[in-house]
Structures are given as structure tokens and as C-alpha cells.
């Protein structure tokens with residue numbers, strides 16, 4: 001539908017189109033406007049007739065859905081405020097590349113050679129929130145292009161062709177005063193842009209402001225997303241809640257700590273959170289919690305190694321025993337086996353030593369044989385691992401191997417004893433008889 005004039009905002013400059021209705025003055029028809037596009041100087045109201053019949057030249061009542069436009073305006077004014085904040089923090093090398101504002105969020109693309117630091121982004125957010133809390137009036141004025149261009153703080157999108165006169169939007173400074181005194185340093189405190197979009201009358205209407213994400217989208221181009229109003233307030237409230245949870249987790253230990261850390265990681269992965277919180281205090285607490293879990297794990301491993309060593313040292317071996325073969329009671333990985341074998345071969349240096357260790361995921365075997373002994377440690381390990389279906393390797397004086405079957409510790413030990421018994425008695429058995 002084309003009208004002689006319209007209150008609908010047609011999609012432009014990153015701001016999505018208005019929606020609403022066109023109704024006959026006597027309610028003889030209703031047309032639902034789902035989209036609005038500008039074409040050849042006309043505003044095209046796109047949608048469908050939901051009741052009645054439309055006729056050429058009919059008079060219509062135009063109803064824009066202002067409940068939806070209000071949050072769009074909040075997000076649009078917020079991008080102007082943030083664009084200003086970005087320049088304050090990052091300098092003149094950051095330039096707007098594009099934007100999108102709808103009733104849920106804003107998106108802002110800008111050129112910048114490097115990722116901004118956590119501190120820089122936190123500062124951009126703080127400056128933007130500050131301007132919103134200051135209830136700055138928003139000024140909108142059609143100006144001669146040259147007059148507008150003379151204002152020192154004007155931010156134009158490079159390469160964009162602007163009409164003359166051009167529509168100027170200033171957040172905080174009176175446009176006429178700026179044009180009268182364009183070089184005044186005072187104006188640098190405020191956002192001044194060429195823009196055809198719909199805006200708030202005062203920044204206070206945006207209520208709150210939050211940056212949710214920042215990241216690179218192409219070489220030298222970065223994207224910020226964020227929100228205003230109730231959504232921003234809800235995200236800040238959620239950050240407070242999650243922050244308190246994370247702080248409380250610092251008092252936990254053991255499995256309770258691990259569980260809470262997993263839950264917090266899930267929150268970070270699945271939920272939108274304020275960027276300054278995510279990369280700031282939350283990241284710090286999560287790092288501390290991770291370090292605590294890691295330290296506890298190391299403590300566990302140390303304690304397990306000590307248990308294995310104590311077990312090996314307390315093992316009673318008969319003087320006459322030709323070899324030592326032992327299944328560790330304490331859970332043991334390859335590293336713990338090493339300790340056990342070292343302890344046993346030190347105590348029984350003339351005997352071949354084999355130790356079987358079972359951990360949740362494997363059965364492992366390590367064997368050593370004194371130089372010149374009939375026992376081949378590599379073969380011994382291979383024979384021991386046969387029932388568990390494992391493989392071994394090594395040399396005659398030291399062999400090791402493992403099986404992914406963690407249920408055959410006892411069988412592994414039996415096979416090791418049988419093999420060793422064969423070796424130590426085998427020498428005499430094969431001696432020629434008189």
C-alpha cells in the first residue's frame with residue numbers, strides 16, 4: 001500500500017521497519033502492516049488485508065505499533081551513545097561499519113585493528129551507561145550538509161552519500177548552538193550523527209544499557225551486541241546472581257566444588273551475560289575455582305602415589321622367593337607403578353620384580369629384571385597381559401604394558417606368577433639328565 005504520507009518508519013540505517021495497521025475510517029477494512037520499505041521515494045506498506053476490502057483512494061487511519069517502536073528507539077539511541085563511547089576509549093581509529101537495531105537488541109559493527117581489551121570494553125559500557133543515567137535530551141534537526149559537517153564532534157559513516165539538507169541527531173547538545181559555534185571543545189562530550197532513525201526524547205528512557213558480546217567478524221572489523229531497558233536490567237541482575245553463586249563456590253571443596261564449577265561453566269556457555277562481568281569479575285572467580293579444583297586433583301594424585309609407595313614398602317617378601325610379583329591394592333596408574341617397582345627393586349635387588357596396577361580405565365604392568373638374570377622383563381610383561389588382552393614392550397631388563405580391560409587384575413597377576421615360575425624352575429628342568 002502506498003499512502004500520500006505515512007507515520008511508518010521504513011527500514012533504513014540499520015533500524016528495522018515499523019509494524020501496525022491501516023484501517024478504513026469507518027472500519028470497513030483492516031490491513032496488517034508487517035514490513036515497510038522505501039522504494040523510489042515512496043514508503044511501501046507491506047502486509048495483508050485481514051478484513052474487508054481496500055479500494056484505491058480510500059482514506060485510512062494509520063496505527064503504528066508504538067509498543068514495539070519504543071524499545072527500538074531505546075536501542076537506536078543507545079548505539080549512538082555507544083559509538084561516542086567507543087571513540088572516547090579507542091580513539092579516532094574506530095569507525096562505524098554498520099548497525100542493526102530492533103526491539104530486542106542492538107548490533108554495532110566498527111573497524112578497529114585489534115581486539116579491544118577487557119578494560120577498554122568495560123569503560124565503553126560504563127561511559128554509555130553514564131550518559132543514559134544523565135537523562136541527556138536528544139535533539140533532531142534537518143540541517144544544511146555543510147553546516148552539519150562543520151560540527152567538530154560529528155560522526156559520519158565514511159563513504160556514505162548524505163542528502164542536503166541532512167537529518168542530524170545529537171545526544172546531549174543543542175544542534176543550533178553547535179552550528180553557531182562548531183569548534184567548541186564542549187561538543188566533543190556528545191554524540192552527533194547523521195541519522196534518519198527514530199530516537200528517544202531523553203536517554204533516561206533507555207533505563208539501562210549493557211554490552212553482551214564483542215568479537216571480530218572480518219579482518220579489522222568487529223561487532224558489539226547489547227541491549228537496553230528491561231533486558232539490560234535483567235542481564236545485570238542475572239550477573240549479580242551468578243557472581244554471588246561463583247563467590248559462594250569458593251568456600252566449597254571436593255565433589256561439591258567440581259559440581260558447582262561445572263554448573264557455572266554451563267551458565268557461561270548457554271546464557272547471555274554482560275560482557276564486562278563475563279570477562280571481568282566472573283572470569284577471575286572462575287579462574288580461581290579452576291585452580292582450586294586442579295590443586296585438589298594434584299593433592300589426590302600425590303596421596304595416591306604415597307599410598308602405592310607405602311604398600312610396596314610394606315610388602316613382605318620371603319628371602320627364598322625367586323621373584324617378586326604383586327598386584328597393588330591401591331589404585332595405580334603408570335606413574336604410581338613406577339614408584340612401586342622402584343621401591344620393591346631397591347629392597348630386593350637380586351630378584352626380578354613385576355607389579356600390576358589397576359586404575360579405573362586400565363590394567364598396567366611394569367617389570368624389571370637384574371642384569372644377567374634369566375628373566376626377560378619384556379616377555380614377562382607380555383605373558384602377564386595375555387588374559388587382559390593387553391600389549392607390552394620394552395627391553396630384557398625393563399618392560400611395561402597395559403590393557404584397557406580394568407577387570408582382570410587378578411588374572412594378570414596369576415599369569416605373571418605362572419610365567420615367572422616357569423622361568424626360574426625352567427633352567428633346571430631343561431638341564432640334561434645324567
Ligand SMILES: [Zn+2]
Nearest residue numbers: 013195196197
Ligand atoms: Zn542512527
